[in-house]
Amino acid sequence: MNIQKxxxxxxxxxxxxxxxxxxxxxxxxxxxxxxAEKAVVSSNNGAAFSKVKVPELKPSWSLKVDNKLDSGDPDxxxxxxxVEDSKVFTFIGKKLVAVDAKTGEQLWSYGKNLTPxxxxxxxxxxxxxxxQKPYALHAKTGKVxxxxxxxAIHKAQPGMxxxxxxxxxxxxxxxxxxxxxxxxxxxxxxxxxxxxxxxTDYIEEASGVILRTFLVQGALTSVQLDAFxxxxxxxxxGIFGQxxxxxxxxxxxxSIDHYSQLMTDYESLPERKVIIxxxxxxxxxxxxTREYNWKQSGLPPYPFGQGNVIVHxxxxxxxxxxxxxxxxxDSYKPNPVPLRTFKIPYGDNxxxxxxxxxxxxxxxxxxxxxTGIKTVNNRQVxxxxxxxxxQVDVFQKGVFRAQRNGTLLGINFLTTKPMFRITTGxxxxxxxxxxxxxxxxxxxxxxLGVKLPAALS
Numbered sequence: 516m517n518i519q520k521x522x523x524x525x526x527x528x529x530x531x532x533x534x535x536x537x538x539x540x541x542x543x544x545x546x547x548x549x550x551a552e553k554a555v556v557s558s559n560n561g562a563a564f565s566k567v568k569v570p571e572l573k574p575s576w577s578l579k580v581d582n583k584l585d586s587g588d589p590d591x592x593x594x595x596x597x598v599e600d601s602k603v604f605t606f607i608g609k610k611l612v613a614v615d616a617k618t619g620e621q622l623w624s625y626g627k628n629l630t631p632x633x634x635x636x637x638x639x640x641x642x643x644x645x646x647q648k649p650y651a652l653h654a655k656t657g658k659v660x661x662x663x664x665x666x667a668i669h670k671a672q673p674g675m676x677x678x679x680x681x682x683x684x685x686x687x688x689x690x691x692x693x694x695x696x697x698x699x700x701x702x703x704x705x706x707x708x709x710x711x712x713x714x715t716d717y718i719e720e721a722s723g724v725i726l727r728t729f730l731v732q733g734a735l736t737s738v739q740l741d742a743f744x745x746x747x748x749x750x751x752x753g754i755f756g757q758x759x760x761x762x763x764x765x766x767x768x769x770s771i772d773h774y775s776q777l778m779t780d781y782e783s784l785p786e787r788k789v790i791i792x793x794x795x796x797x798x799x800x801x802x803x804t805r806e807y808n809w810k811q812s813g814l815p816p817y818p819f820g821q822g823n824v825i826v827h828x829x830x831x832x833x834x835x836x837x838x839x840x841x842x843x844x845d846s847y848k849p850n851p852v853p854l855r856t857f858k859i860p861y862g863d864n865x866x867x868x869x870x871x872x873x874x875x876x877x878x879x880x881x882x883x884x885x886t887g888i889k890t891v892n893n894r895q896v897x898x899x900x901x902x903x904x905x906q907v908d909v910f911q912k913g914v915f916r917a918q919r920n921g922t923l924l925g926i927n928f929l930t931t932k933p934m935f936r937i938t939t940g941x942x943x944x945x946x947x948x949x950x951x952x953x954x955x956x957x958x959x960x961x962x963l964g965v966k967l968p969a970a971l972s
Contacts, residue, residue, distance in 0.1 A: 564901040567924060572935045574963040575953070576619025581606040581631055582960035583945070594678070596957055597635040598950040599654065604640055605962060606631045611642060613657060616953045619964055623657035626650075636680035639698075643667065643678070649685060649696055661701035667694045675713070681720045684745070690714055693727060695748060705748030709741055720745065721763045724796050728759050737773050742799060752799025757792060761826045762844070767802060768794045771824060782816035789824055789833050805847050809835045827870045834859070834867045839875060839888070860886045860895055871909060872929070885909070898926045900933075906944040913971035915954060917944035923956055925971055937965055 583595055596605040601616045609629050613622040628645035635641075639660065640652045647667050651660040669692035677688040680698060687694040691714045695704040712729030715738075719726045725743040730736065740757035743750055756774025763769070772790035787810065793803040811817045822834020831844040840853035857875055859865055864880040874887035874896065884904055887896045898907070902920035913934075914926040923937045923944070941958035948955040952972035956963040 567899075567901040567933050567936070569924070569933045569936050572925075572937055572965060574937065574956075574965050575617065576964045578605075578614060578619050578962045578964075579607070579960060580962055581609065583631070584943075584959065594632045594634055595945060596948060596955065596962065597633050597640070598948040598955055599635045601951050601953070602654065603948070603950075603955050603962065603964070604633050604635065604654070606633075609645075611640070611652070611657075613654070616950050616955065616964060617966070619962075625652055625657050625659070632676070632678060634678050634680060639680075641678055641680055641685055643687075649678070649687060649701060651685075651698070651701060663696055663701035663703065665694075665696075665703035669708070675716050677716045677718075679718055681718070684720070686718055686725075688714055688716060688718065688727075691729060693718070693725070693743070693748070695725075695745075704746075707743050707748040707750060709739070709750075709753070712739055715759075717759045719760060719763065722766065722796060724751065726760055726763075726768070731755060735774070735777050737777060740768075740770055742768075742796070751797065752794075754792075754794070754799060757794075761791070761824065761831075763796065766796050768796050769805075769826075770794065776821070781819045785811040785813075785815075785817055787811060787821055787835065789821065806849075807831075807833050807840070807842065807851060809840070811836050823867045825867060825870060830854070832867060832870065832875065839867055855890070857888050857890060858893055858895075860888065872911070876909070883907070896931050898928070898931055900924050905942065906946060908947040910949055913954075913967065915947040915956075917947065917956070917958075923947070925954075925967070927970060934968055934971060937963065939963060 596603060598616060603614045603616050605612060606629065610624045610626055611629055611633060612624040614620060615622060630643035630645060633640055633642045635654060638654055640654050642650055644650060648663045649667060650662045652658065653660060667687040667689055669689040675688055675690060679686045683698050685696040685698050691710065691712055692706055692708045694706045697704055709729045712731035715728045717728045723745045725745050727741050729739050729741060731739045737756045738758045739753055739755045741750060741753040756772060757770040758773050760768045760770050769791055772792050775790050788806050788808045791805040792801060794801055825832050826844055829843065829845040831842050833840050837859050839857045841855045842851050842853055860877050865877040866880055867875060868878045869876040873890045875890060876885055876887050878885050882904060885907055889896060898914040898916060900916045900918050902918035904916065905919050906917040908915050909928065912928055914928050916924045916926060919942055921938060921940045921942065923939055924933050925935045926933050937956065939956055939958040943959055945957035952967050954965050954967060956965065
């Protein structure tokens with residue numbers, strides 16, 4: 516009996532301990548319950564897109580190429596690929612390769628450790644070696660025409676980098692420095708530097724003179740137009756406050772005056788004007804001035820600045836507050852009256868950038884979207900998609916809209932009707948290229964070749 520009693524007491528104690536422990540664990544679990552936390556800041560862009568229903572096309576081919584994002588060089592330009600004569604030229608393993616635009620078949624390769632920058636001009640390809648020496652290849656065969664002995668290297672801070680073939684010269688822009696190479700031999704003719712400024716990608720050759728623009732800092736920061744002798748690189752003249760030439764004709768340079776705008780009391784005064792100064796191309800001597808005037812509506816304070824200006828044929832188009840005014844550029848008279856006016860697209864931040872097939876093209880500075888105004892009836896047209904824009908390129912028949920959801924839409928330029936969709940699988944895209952009836956889509960680390968429908972080719 517004593518043994519049984521002890522067993523009973525022992526068993527009871529164990530049950531009591533288990534119960535106590537279970538109770539403690541339950542209480543502990545209740546005290547450790549994770550509480551929901553509300554976000555301190557919450558925001559949604561509110562963008563909603565209606566799905567565009569179009570046929571989905573399959574690429575004719577896909578090719579892995581060097582990824583611009585892996586270069587680690589913020590100054591590398593977007594010339595990772597070029598197309599011409601049904602060929603695509605791009606970089607694989609830091610080699611320049613040529614592929615058939617219709618099939619994606621590799622035709623030839625050249626070099627090693629090349630700088631990923633290539634431009635095409637009149638049957639030739641131009642690029643830079645790893646040590647920044649320009650080279651020229653025959654585009655058809657990949658055969659080397661020349662490799663320059665002179666590198667295009669500058670000591671200034673990194674800035675704009677570009678390569679531009681012009682007539683008998685190849686110009687390489689590195690920040691504030693311009694290098695001029697002989698297109699036949701690759702010999703360095705000269706280099707010129709604007710020490711006080713950072714160069715833009717603008718360069719133009721006319722009648723033995725090279726024009727370039729630079730952003731120059733001082734008491735005021737503005738653009739500056741410089742002229743250099745084509746043969747020697749000697750600086751002929753430079754004018755602070757003047758922008759790119761909008762026209763060069765009969766030995767005269769027409770350039771917008773940006774400096775005067777900086778000196779205007781925009782908030783208080785409604786009067787606005789675009790000043791175009793005219794200079795002798797060779798000497799820089801001022802030969803005349805044109806003024807196009809208008810007034811802002813409403814009450815002060817008035818918005819700062821003005822819209823863009825483009826010259827198309829014999830007409831000049833000036834963005835003026837809520838309209839675009841068209842003037843006869845060849846027959847200027849003081850106090851000119853617009854030939855026609857056109858409305859600005861709905862919304863804010865639109866800048867006039869071009870005129871294509873009777874459509875004024877505007878770009879939104881916030882979203883990079885584009886829209887158009889028909890000059891025949893003043894109606895607004897758009898080439899819309901179903902996701903935020905990554906890249907858009909306009910050709911005579913087609914608009915190719917790469918989107919941030921990994922797709923590209925092909926849209927008829929004249930009708931604005933979406934025609935097809937391509938899945939690219941990429942968030943970021945470079946410019947879409949076109950040769951014949953093929954477009955080449957530059958996605959992240961790959962190229963896609965797509966045969967176009969007849970309506971867009």
